Amino acid sequence: MDNRGPRAGEPVVIAKGVTKTYGRTRALTGVDLEVRAGEVLGLVGHNGAGKSTLMRVLAGLEACDEGAVLVHGNEVSGAAGPRAENFRAVRMAYQETSLCPDLTVAENIWVSSRHCLPRLGWRRAASDAVRRRLDEMFPGHGVTPRDRVEDLSLAQRQMVEITRASLVDRLDLLILDEPTESLGPDAARSLYDYVRTLTAAGTAVLLISHRIREVLSVADRVAVLRDGAVTAERFAEGLGEQDVLELMGAHVAVPSDRERTAARAAGDGADRPVVAELRGATGPGLREVSLRVGAGEVVGLAGLAGQGQQEVLERLWRPVRRDTTVVGTRAYVPGDRQRSGVLPLWSVAENLIVTAMRGLARQGLRRPAEERAAVGDWVERLAIRGGADAGITELSGGNQQKVIVARAFASTAELVLLDDPFRGVDVHTKTDLYGLIRQEAAQGRSVVWYSSENAEMAHCDRVYVFRAGRVVAELVGEEISEERIIAVSFAESESDGEQSNE
Amino acid sequence: MNIRAIVSRPWIWGFAAAVLVWAIIMAISGQGGGQTVSLALSLAPYLVVVGLGQMLVITAGPGNIDVSVASIISLAGFVSVGVAASTGSATVGILAGIGVGVLVATISTVAILGLSVPPIIATLAAGLVASSVTLSLANGFTAVPDPGLRQLLNVRPAGIPVLAVAVAALTGLVIVLLRRTVYGRSLLAVGQNRRAAERAGIPVARVIATTYLVSGALAGLTGALLAAYIAPSADLGTRYLLDSVAVVVIGGTLISGGRAVPVGVWGAGLFFILLDGLVNLVGWSTAAQNLLKGGLVLFVLFLAGGGDRAGGTASRFRRRPRPAAATTTTTGDNTHG
Incomplete structure (x- = not known):
């Protein structure tokens, strides 16, 4: 457990000069990164630095515009797009979970791991596997395989998500995107214990987190992502929180x-x-x-x-x-922004003003000039990237959250x-x-x-x-x-x- | 405005299809097209009015649909003709028709919001109540539609029916309602994400109730006008159930809610009326007509792929070969795919 495995194993996944653009947003501007077998690589950066996009490219969910992704030395993701079978052994646990809310835990396991489950009796196999893994990773989790995901708490959904990602016959790289954001300290600790067992067996783990102290305590190396590129790579040993924050370019x-x-x-x-x-x-x-x-x-x-x-x-x-x-009067800022914050078809301006609109309106009629003024104010005050007319879903998570916060404070509540x-x-x-x-x-x-x-x-x-x-x-x-x-x-x-x- | 921007407007397709069918009718019948258009314009408004109500309901989000419109139209037809005959005022008759629609919609609304019955079941039940009232009214019904109103509905200065102009104005009102009023914006927000709308301080229940009541009122209005135009009968509204949903979908309104396209209802409405004319001209049976319409709705839903929202995510996963030079200048074309 205390042995973290080989320091410099074989590279599992390599990114070379990867770029990616969504709409008006340049998410990645040229990323070079190497993840080696048996190590925990911590990835830190501001929201909007491109972490989530990079993860999606490394997991083969998305093609890069330029550059290449290599898995075990074979180029598998160029401009032509990734192929699922090359990324079988790369798994990712998402920050906003990828589980189907209407399915049970076991059914969700089938969705993502059906190639390693038997055709007949898959439900039992999946239930057994997920129960065993949950017990290993998160003792006292309180989840049964027959629970519908929708009925689970945010923390439990996160546990199932991480378990789902880890359940595969061969795991070369496990990507954890903000895994502990909704977990309590106990669950976080047992998760990291399990991560060390994984790396001891030669699996690489890529850990993305805002909790820098946590990253430093778990990772062997830390890579800093800034404005869509890796700007620094350091060994975690001897690195302090302040150093990392400075590398990220933050005023502490x-x-x-x-x-x-x-x-x-x-x-x-x-x-x-x-x-x-x-x-x-x-x-x-x-x-x-x-x-x-x-x-x-x-x-x-x-x-x-x-x-x-x-x-x-x-x-x-x-x-x-x-x-x-x-x-x-009251206004509410939800934490679960995908489920209870974002109105996905609308622009930043429309999302921002929807609450204040009621207060500004006269006799049920909107007053567009006042609304525009308020939107302009808030977009500037919180420096919302992309501006008022960008689609809300084009923004990074942090900027979306700014819009949701501005929505509440722009009202007269x-x-x-x-x-x-x-x-x-x-x-x-x-x-x-x-x-x-x-x-x-x-x-x-x-x-x-x-x-x-x-x-x-x-x-x-x-x-x-x-x-x-x-x-x-x-x-x-x-x-x-x-x-x-x-x-x-x-x-x-x-x-x-x-x-x-x- | 380039071609791409025009093509990406969701309402354009209904009009394009209408023009296409119109051209085919002209080619087959060999007659002047003006008369066909005039006829279509006098029939389409009824479909558009009920379609606008259905559009608002569908815009309220997944699961919302009003299947009581057909029964409301039939019932409102009898009630408005009966009331108009006994009071001697066509206006009171129309108001009675609208009132009946609101009444039936109230049953649905109470069931949906108070008892948490799924909208399709609630409106189906309310529709059944309306149907049974219709049947008892139809027994020994002798009143005839108000001749003045009937005349008005048949007035066509320069081949354009007065009713078409009035309904065009109504459509304009709905557009203003959706863009400029608090209710309209709230409805669109509720349709996109009900939880988020609730957290943003929108009175979701009130918005949904209003929407069903408006749909009921518009169906009632349709019934009142249609009964005056044709004659009240127990199956006056039957064809409007499938058609009202179909014109909404073909018109470009998102079936998953959150985006309404009132102009599209017109395009799709004209398309449907002309299509009826075409299949009559060719001599198809009603069954074949319905088969064709049902197929069309499925086809449009297949093309739309559940709308922009689903399309947007799907295109993120789609393999999209790009020229290596294209970098920063791409302007959001993947969100509209």
């Missing part, structure tokens, strides 16, 4: 403490008018939750994923029960609910959006912000930490820190196990 996102304390000096929340309140709310996933949101306050909901934070957002979004009071919206968003964009949230709060807007990334909670005025549907701590001002949140959310059971994860 440090929450400006001065700004925060200034915001807080204006009032600690107790004397502000209350915008929303939960009084002992109990229900599915919630037990005796009481919380309060003041005007112009940024309230964080922290803790491990799935401890009741989203249920609180749901209550605030649709305050139908008596234990919930919400004054004024007094309370904005954030449902972990910055998953898989690059450092740059995040810093912009954090700034935006503080600015809007300073102007009197209230924000309720659920995040699975504890570091983000530093931008809040007050943080409620959740565990098993309860509020286990309320942190105010200087008390808010990553260490503190982690300590509280793991409190009894896992306080010792936490150290090894960091």
Whole structure:
């Protein structure tokens, strides 16, 4: 387990001068990359740097415009397009999962691995295989092969997706695209344990993640992708987070403490008018939750994923029960942008203004001039790449997320609910959006912000930490820190196990 | 505007097909084409009105369809003629027809939103209710359509029926509705991604209810006008079920929702009416006509491949040999494939 396998094995997949253009976006401008047997290669870069596109090209899902992809030294993907049989041993787990929501877990396995399943009795074979692999990779996953994917939580879907990718008779390269974004720390740890078993057996693993510390702790080498090309390749050993961030060209996102304390000096929340309140709310996933949101306050909901934070957002979004009071209008920023964010047929402008449109309209009639002005403002303010008239699906994930965030803030809503919206968003964009949230709060807007990334909670005025549907701590001002949140959310059971994860 | 931009307009094909059929009719019958066009223009509006309602419903997203339109047309025909005869006012008769449509659509809406019945079942059930009322009304029905209204529907200054102009104006209204009103934009958003629309603060249930009620009202209007033009009968609306869905699909509206093409309903409507004329001219039976129409709808759906959305993703996987020189200047042609 501690032996990471040969450092410089045979190259499995090689990319040579690969370029790729979608519509107006140049996703890849000439990528040279080599993935060797038995290594974990970490790939980092901003959103829009071209990571997802590169992965699709390396997995043979997409032809490159120029350059070539070599698998085991044979050129297999030139301008003529990739052929599926050459990429059998290259598998990829997607960030936004590729599972069919209406099929069961076992049926999904059949969809992607039917060439290694028997024709008769495939269901049993697939069920056995996926159960075994899930047990190996994610002990305590809680998934059965007969579950419909739609009924699984985001974390469980991610587990199944990774398992699906790994289930094949011969695996040369496993590509993991943001595998831990929706996983808890336990699942992430067991995933990386399994990755090491894989590499010890000679499989190459390509790991893409925004969590740089995680990449550094797992990868043997790190490649930095910037503006569609690999700009640096380093050995992970001796490399620090700061070094990688600098290689990525990021200004390191440090929450400006001065700004925060200034915001807080204006009032600690107790004397502000209350915008929303939960009084002992109990229900599915919630037990005796009481919380309060003041005007112009940024309230964080922290803790491990799935401890009741989203249920609180749901209550605030649709305050139908008596234990919930919400004054004024609300806007919602979903985290699962493909399922509940993007309107795929529309342009950036149309996607952005759809919420604000209602407030701007007079007697049910839209006012195009005002809408255009608002769109122009927001596209500029958040530097949305591609501009207002680009199709939303032409944008990279991070830029799509900017549009979804802008959609909520462009409205006149007094309370904005954030449902972990910055998953898989690059450092740059995040810093912009954090700034935006503080600015809007300073102007009197209230924000309720659920995040699975504890570091983000530093931008809040007050943080409620959740565990098993309860509020286990309320942190105010200087008390808010990553260490503190982690300590509280793991409190009894896992306080010792936490150290090894960091 | 180059040829490519014109060809990529989804509504162009209905008109192109209509012109083609018109040319064939002229070639076979050897008569002047003007009369054929005038006749088509006096029949097509009925189909267009019910088609516009169906278009709005289909635009509301996957699963949404109104199969009660045929029964509503028949029922509204009887009710409007009966009311017009007893009150002596054709306007009240038409309003009664529209009212009946809204009433039947209310049943569907309550079933869809309140009881979560799939729209196809809900509208089928509401249609059955309407049909049974129609049958009981048809027994011993003696009233005759208002002669004034009938005359008006037959007025054709310069060969262009007044009704065609009125329905063209209605089509314009629907275009404005979809582009310029909050309801129209909300409908398009709901059709693209219902969850996202809900999270964006759109009152999804209200939008869907409105849509079914508008479809019911338009079907009721069709029934009222058609009964005055022909005569009320229990199977007045029968052919409009398949036809209303077909003109929407052939007109370029996305069957998966989120994109409506009102002008296309006109093109496809004219095409269908002319096609009827052609097969009558050739002497085909009704069964053969229906076979042809059903085949056409399937063919168009096959060509559309489920629409732009599916087409867009499909072309990303398609092997597309490119000249090595083509790099940055490609302008989004893969999103419209």
